[in-house]
Amino acid sequence: MAKIRTRMGDGFFVEMSESEVRSDLDAGTADAADRGKIAPLSKEELQYLYDLFASPYRFVSVEPGNEIVLSYDGGDLKIRRAAVNVDRVQSMQIHEKILGADTIELGHVDYSFKPVKPIVGTEQTTLEQTLMATHVPLFYGAMPNLGLYSQPDGPHPNPSELLPLGKIAAARQSYEMSVEEAAKDIVFVASAMYESGADGINMDTTGAAGDPDFLAGLKAAEILKKKYPDICMELGMAGEFILGLHGEIEYHGDRLAGMYPHDQVKLAEKAGFTIFGPVVNIKMSRSIPWNLSRAITFIKACCEVANIPVHPNMGMGVGGVPMNAHPPIDVVSRASKAMVEICRLDGL
Amino acid sequence: MAISHAIASGMGGMRAAGDLVARMQMTRGMKIDEAKAYVADKLSISVSDLTDPVLMTDIRQDLEIGSINPLPGCAKGLEAKIRIAEVLDIDINCIRRLKNKGLL
Numbered sequence: 001m002a003k004i005r006t007r008m009g010d011g012f013f014v015e016m017s018e019s020e021v022r023s024d025l026d027a028g029t030a031d032a033a034d035r036g037k038i039a040p041l042s043k044e045e046l047q048y049l050y051d052l053f054a055s056p057y058r059f060v061s062v063e064p065g066n067e068i069v070l071s072y073d074g075g076d077l078k079i080r081r082a083a084v085n086v087d088r089v090q091s092m093q094i095h096e097k098i099l100g101a102d103t104i105e106l107g108h109v110d111y112s113f114k115p116v117k118p119i120v121g122t123e124q125t126t127l128e129q130t131l132m133a134t135h136v137p138l139f140y141g142a143m144p145n146l147g148l149y150s151q152p153d154g155p156h157p158n159p160s161e162l163l164p165l166g167k168i169a170a171a172r173q174s175y176e177m178s179v180e181e182a183a184k185d186i187v188f189v190a191s192a193m194y195e196s197g198a199d200g201i202n203m204d205t206t207g208a209a210g211d212p213d214f215l216a217g218l219k220a221a222e223i224l225k226k227k228y229p230d231i232c233m234e235l236g237m238a239g240e241f242i243l244g245l246h247g248e249i250e251y252h253g254d255r256l257a258g259m260y261p262h263d264q265v266k267l268a269e270k271a272g273f274t275i276f277g278p279v280v281n282i283k284m285s286r287s288i289p290w291n292l293s294r295a296i297t298f299i300k301a302c303c304e305v306a307n308i309p310v311h312p313n314m315g316m317g318v319g320g321v322p323m324n325a326h327p328p329i330d331v332v333s334r335a336s337k338a339m340v341e342i343c344r345l346d347g348l
Numbered sequence: 349m350a351i352s353h354a355i356a357s358g359m360g361g362m363r364a365a366g367d368l369v370a371r372m373q374m375t376r377g378m379k380i381d382e383a384k385a386y387v388a389d390k391l392s393i394s395v396s397d398l399t400d401p402v403l404m405t406d407i408r409q410d411l412e413i414g415s416i417n418p419l420p421g422c423a424k425g426l427e428a429k430i431r432i433a434e435v436l437d438i439d440i441n442c443i444r445r446l447k448n449k450g451l452l
Contacts, residue, residue: 102366197442
């Protein structure tokens with residue numbers, strides 16, 4: 001029986017038999033369907049995925065007509081992270097002119113709203129300079145990052161220290177105070193960037209500190225949408241479901257803890273977001289066929305109920321892309337094609 | 349990785365019409381098919397032409413909406429974005445800002 005060469009979730013090569021690939025595809029979609037209480041992929045969709053992995057080509061692409069647009073999180077920082085000495089404005093020009101980017105994004109190296117607050121004027125100047133030199137739409141991106149609001153980095157008692165002591169009410173109160181302050185900081189920075197001319201605000205890695213982090217993003221978006229009815233906001237998520245670090249937080253009557261992308265997108269719409277960026281995590285000990293089948297099941301369910309454009313995260317360790325600093329093109333291109341064509345994505 | 353995605357499934361940015369389609373998602377909340385149809389209609393081309401860099405290079409130069417290798421005198425930066433706003437009939441935030449300051 002022929003062997004299929006694919007990869008594990010950590011990016012390393014693995015050889016699988018045809019039946020092993022089919023079995024992992026079945027198990028991946030079944031896992032997502034069970035966790036999310038959503039429909040598994042159809043026989044035809046699983047066959048599509050099988051054919052994709054069985055294809056001998058090193059690189060695959062969508063069929064003409066199925067292309068989508070790309071948005072980036074922290075795009076301007078990634079060239080500098082590779083130790084290439086370019087300024088952020090030049091980095092975005094490289095994205096626009098060399099990498100074929102449909103949109104670009106300016107972000108501070110700390111990539112959180114709170115630390116941008118004291119240097120917002122410098123960030124605005126860089127944004128304005130970029131707007132003069134570029135043509136494609138420009139986002140300003142940062143994370144709510146609620147972790148910065150508790151001690152030792154912030155003013156409130158640290159819930160991670162209170163919870164092991166059984167001080168649950170105090171931990172919850174700390175989270176609730178942090179939500180209000182984070183929302184204020186997001187509104188402050190996003191307002192400054194929008195008034196300087198940004199085409200959009202990307203609230204990225206939202207929910208990294210669980211349900212209070214997600215709530216801070218939703219609250220800030222609601223305020224920004226009232227303040228600037230035409231503002232474009234993209235909500236990028238941190239993980240596939242909302243961690244219940246508080247556990248009882250609700251938004252307009254919906255409990256946030258445990259929500260998967262197809263529920264998260266409805267709240268994103270309610271808060272006024274323009275684009276939703278769901279995440280499905282990679283399991284490094286499982287194969288890419290398992291991971292991709294699982295990720296597509298979640299994202300397809302999300303796209304089916306979304307009224308706003310959906311741009312799933314497909315960087316390192318999410319969306320069927322291996323958790324590796326150098327994701328290989330064989331599996332990235334397969335993940336890209338399959339996610340776009342099965343889910344009918346708007347972008348990624 | 350960004351390059352892999354751009355080649356596997358991207359619209360090509362301003363090599364073609366990817367930035368214009370992205371603007372319709374961002375300003376009007378359009379889903380991808382609606383956004384492509386809108387841009388194609390405004391440019392008087394077919395949807396399949398939107399990702400053709402050869403055709404789009406000529407169109408972008410003719411309409412002065414910015415191109416990868418701009419010739420001397422071609423619209424660049426803000427000048428090109430003023431034209432993009434006109435061609436797509438949308439508000440572009442930084443251009444609106446100039447108008448509000450009485451500079452346009």
